[in-house]
Amino acid sequence: MAGAGPSSVNIAESPPENDVTTPLYTILMGNYTTTRSPVLTNRSVNSCDTIDANYDIPTSVICAMCFVFGIIYTFFGYRFFKAVMFLTGFLFGSVLVYMICLEEKTFTPLINAGISLAAGFLCGLLTMLVQYIGLFMTGFNFGISIATGILIVLEQFYHPETKWIPIGILAGIGVIFALLTLKFQKSGTILGTSLFGGLLMISCIDYFIEQFLLMMYIWERIKADFSPSLCWYSWIILGCWPFCFVVGSVTQWKITGQGFSHKQVLQNRRAETVTVKRSRSKEKPKENPHQSRYRHLYQVRRVNGDVISQNYIQSIQSKLSPSLRNLTPVPTEPQGDPPTEPESTNTTLTQIPEV
Structure with missing residues (x-):
């Protein structure tokens, strides 16, 4: 310990002079601490x-x-x-x-x-x-x-x-x-x-x-x-x-x-979460029931390959012979009232009048 400055530890007993390898803390506290x-x-x-x-x-x-x-x-x-x-x-x-x-x-x-x-x-x-x-x-x-x-x-x-x-x-x-x-x-x-x-x-x-x-x-x-x-x-x-x-x-x-x-x-933050949920629900467009019915009718007719008016098909079928008439059945309409015939072939889907 030679050459060290003044220590703040109050030494009750001086350590052995020949034991220079033992740490100072172990020498001082060996009599008091066990663990x-x-x-x-x-x-x-x-x-x-x-x-x-x-x-x-x-x-x-x-x-x-x-x-x-x-x-x-x-x-x-x-x-x-x-x-x-x-x-x-x-x-x-x-x-x-x-x-x-x-x-x-x-x-x-x-x-x-x-x-x-x-x-x-x-x-x-x-x-x-x-x-x-x-x-x-x-x-x-x-x-x-x-x-x-x-x-x-x-x-x-x-x-x-x-x-x-x-x-x-x-x-x-x-x-x-x-x-x-x-x-x-x-x-x-x-x-x-x-x-x-x-x-x-x-x-x-x-x-x-x-x-x-x-x-x-x-x-x-x-x-x-x-x-x-x-x-x-x-x-x-x-x-x-x-x-x-x-x-x-x-x-x-x-x-x-x-x-x-x-x-x-x-x-x-809770209010922002509720607002986001409400805004997302409002973003979903509410479809008009009449437009939904016409869209469903259009999809059915497209799947059946029939985009011509049913009345036109019936008028052609009436001119055929009975044997040929049975071979060309009229495509059935979906349940509900059928839509009226459009005024012209250029009529858009949304212009089909409601029945």
């Missing part, structure tokens, strides 16, 4: 005066995308209601399933990522297509975010002895705010998206500054594990969270969400 995730076990606590710039390209790209999503959440969450509902279900489902797979250590990281993305996509479709599920999930994320802040503050005064304490706090507050969001939909959506969007943005900033040390600290609060104390700039990053929440809520309430209602959008 930790691979991500937490393999991390090392850097000194507070250095910034690790060894970024992973895929993780950096994902963090950049999440930062953009955080901006959309914070400042345009209520305006882009449907898109935010999908992103809420997608992020919640994918992160939850990935953390569960990470804790179980059953599959490889690539398979875990594929499973989490598939689960997130299904959750996103569900929250986007069913409005009340999306609102419930938005309020639940709102409550979990508030509960996370409560756990961070609680850790400064009391450390929970069991995991059920943070789990109960998260589930209870999450359900309460989910029900409140269903009751006050616009207010709950604006506040929930602003708070969750601020959390997304500070998590991305945390990666580029200290390699997710703040996020690991929050995850340890959820699991009720012991962890080293944060650096001074970690608290500055954490302080950006309520700042983004306040600015995003005011922006949505006064600018982006002004004069906009998600209920009105849904009603307009």
